[in-house]
Amino acid sequence: MTQPPASHQGGPPSPESPWERPASGPSSGPPSAGPASGAPFPGEHTGGQPYPGAPASGQPYPGAPASGQPYPGAPASGQPYPGAPASGQPYPGAPASGQPYPGAPASGQPYPGAPASGQPGSATGVVPQMAGPAFDTAAQAWAAAPPPPKSMQWKRLLQLISLCAFVGLCGLALLIIVGVNIGAAALAVGIVSAVIPVPLLVYAFLWLDRYEPEPVKYLAFCFAWGACVATFVAYLVNTGVAILLDRNDLSEHFVTVVGAPFIEEIMKFAGPLLLFWRRRRAFSGTIDSIVYCGLSATGFAFAENILYLGGLGYAQNAEEGGALGGAQGVVVLFFARILMSGFAHPLFTSMSAIGLGLAVRSPSKTVRILAPIAGLLAAMILHGAWNGMSVLVQTTEEPLIFLYGYFAVMIPIFLGMVGYSLWLRAAEGRLAERILPEYVRAGWLSPPEVATLVTIGRRLSARQWAKRVAGPEGAKAMNAYQFDLTRLAFLRDRMHRGLGTRPNEINATVAEERRLLESIMAYRRVFTGRDPAAPQAMWDGYQYHVAFPDGVVRAVASPEQPVVPVPVRLAPMAPPPIPGYGGYPTYR
Known part of the structure; x- marks a missing residue:
């Protein structure tokens, strides 16, 4: 096993070797020089131990820039790294298309290290025994894969308990207030009616976030914030403002057009903004912002619909027409508030989400401050315009005003937002295709593995293949493998954008990248090398x-469009260090 150069000893661990153990068979011959199955290679990092040259916990890496300063030698935002070739050109030192890689045997010649003709080691005396799976079964490989890190700190636990208690108390207080005002029966009718559209809206946001699903606890927090805290505070403020206007003989329409949009949009946006402040790494881009803000708005709409459907729909009509009259009122209001305008609150808050998404991905401090404010103002204006149409209908008794505004303004904005969200969703797949080839050239991945991440359909096909060759463990490993690769692409994109330049953020980024790479390699072992229909092959970067069937290992250039349907073994090479960090030179 060739050891990596000394200059790479402080970098990430090398990809797994394709010569880990000989392929099984009666003519396999003696094992090649290498560790026992599952044992580490010489110089390979042992799990749980610090990397050679890594600083003590909490200390910055040698050569890391001061807080707020760019990485040494890093290009300006959007510019290529020094020494990187122009788009579409090969990296310096890479062989021309169709030419062998330096050190590789000529076409038709045996691979270096293969036994001489007639010597034990292969049936033909020429084919080297490429690596079989690192573990005898996929279940063993899955059991050896590292679980996500888990830690619990008492301070964080107390903060979590306090936050949950605050959200729960707000929800309970709101439930009591609404129940007292409209009655228990109307409250029950309102809850049952208002919950009907919630699963559909929640599923739409979860479907939008399939490339990199967010933690369920964060999604639940945003929904609970909108349903409990945002609605409770907005109810108190709107009621208080209405009382003040009534005492001063002012129009209550001020609350509808100005007051309600102002406080409601602030409160719906406050939950995701709080999450961004405390868990910034939970936001990868605009899609995450739309999902978090959309769930907060969905929770708010759910609680608000309880009040409208139960109070205005059932309670008021039941006083005159009994239960039947109340049911008719609920049906009419359900059509107006759920079927025709159930998207309204998520649409308004999506403006704030776009602003927050721009702030997440921008290295400019000015953009990070102004973009969320601009998005919040746009949400308030859109919300106020929507409520203003209802006020105009009431004052002018012209229902066509609402229809004109609905079909000419709101529906086009809604469809535009849907199209923009779908474009962003597709862009997440394209991001992996654009960023991860850096790891392909470094020998961590093969080209087809990146190609399988571009669309959801390809990802599902890869999971089906992994399940076929490695069973249920293979499907689970492929799912985790794709998730970590997507996170790795977003992490690398953050580096290219110049985000997270404080010493502690640099340390966290380096540690996260190493953890992801180790997990990716562990998941890879579950399904790699287990397809009997695939030829034995490896990728050297x-x-x-x-x-080949004639018993000779030949070098084959990578085609422009990857055609190998399954992951192949990785060459025993040390990948170039991470570019752009102190102590880590750029790719050469």
């Missing part, structure tokens, strides 16, 4: 080395 520039080309394939494939064992």
